[in-house]
Amino acid sequence: AQTVTQSQPEMSVQEAETVTLSCTYDTSESDYYLFWYKQPPSRQMILVIRQEAYKQQNATENRFSVNFQKAAKSFSLKISDSQLGDAAMYFCACADGLTFGKGTHLIIQP
């Protein structure tokens, strides 16, 4: 069975600074996807970034990047130049999204 652990229930960062959200996972799959989703107060789930496990290069989407450590089963999300609109719940997910972490509430301090 897959498990996904987000050890930070809440994180706070000053606007324009960088923050890293942690995620560890466990899966018996040899090939899989990893995702970070953002859920703002509107409740809509929004895909932030995706990583394919067979790719060694870390995925990047504008201000969002990941640090994917396959051997350590670690998949952290780095948000650079934090903006007020980044405030949301962030969920890490493994494989086809069958397993989600419990989420990290990100607060942006103006």
Next chain:
Amino acid sequence: NAGVTQTPKFRVLKTGQSMTLLCAQDMNHEYMYWYRQDPGMGLRLIHYSVGEGTTAKGEVPDGYNVSRLKKQNFLLGLESAAPSQTSVYFCASSAWGEQYFGPGTRLTVT
């Protein structure tokens, strides 16, 4: 292109009543999912489907039934609602490992 839609958006039920939540997608995806989201619990998979006519149990299937008679629709049924089923329900469909979420249904069982 509507993506993933859910009907209804809100519902209040009394204990013991039944209802069906409808999820529809227009992206021709094979995979569809039903999740529930509770405070502090992230998203938990209820049931999923890998194609028309197929369904499978997820992490928390008890008290729910599903059907996938048409590829574009995935129905979630509650035969006898209980207060423990008060939650926000999300439907999703996926292709190439990326999930697309509906806007959610807030269900309250009194």
